[in-house]
Amino acid sequence: LDKVNNNSLYVSQDNGKHGDEESTRVTARPASGVGSGSGFPLNKSLRALLTNLCRNPNYADKGQTINIVTDGGREIIKGQLSDFLVPISGASDKDTGKEYIFWGPINNLNIDKNGVLWLNYGDYRTEPSISLRPELKDQLLRNFKIKDVSELDGSDVIVVGHVGISPNNKAIISTGFTKYLSFRKMNVVAEDETAKEDHSNSGTS
Secondary structure, eight states, X not given: XXXXXXXXXXXXXXXXXXXXXXXXXXXXXXXXXXXXXXXEEHHHHHHHHHHHHHHOTTGGGGOXXXXXXXXXOOEEEEEEHHHHEEEGGGOOGGGTTSOEEEEEEOOEEEEOTTOOEEEESSXXXXXXXXXXXXXXXXXXXXXXXXXXXXXXXXXXXXXEEEEXXXXXXXXXXXXXXXXXXXXXXXXXXXXXXXXXXXXXXXXXX
16 A cells, blocks of 8 residues: 555545545546555545655655545645645644644543543643544544544544634644544554564564
8 A cells, every 4th residue: 555656646525425534535646646546545545644754754855746625626735745744743823724734643632521532742731732523533433443532542643634723822733524534553553563673673574
């Protein structure tokens, strides 16, 4: 699935499915797209992008382009990938007003009294967080086949969304559908074993 040296990612999204990530497909441009080409669900393509960013934070410096559009033709994101990537740690008021692709680690999480799930980068009172309303939290549990949100603690996340600023100047990232989210859980993905071997320089396979 690592056909990610290609130069463009084109996404067609069906707005009629209300959060079912399988309704979003990647359509390859003539040069072929990120992922495995046409018919590839968006959040699997996002996960491939997240994996590459985790391996190389400068991954988007190769000039790749991205285009995410609804079935109705509204462009959500179009242009150079590097122009739309924002590390969660750096999310701020300068990122308001349009959609971006935020990515980074979840260092802690909590559910507030209204049932909203907060995926936090650091100090939940002051540092950027991703906010998922209760229905998105429930869809997330179903779509990612996890039993409890605590399983996401310590994982990496990528999300297509927008920023709002709280009264105490904290950046809050929101998204409309779970298909705009993907995760990389270090305790279950094979890349982690590879990383451990690389760091140990053991030379074993």
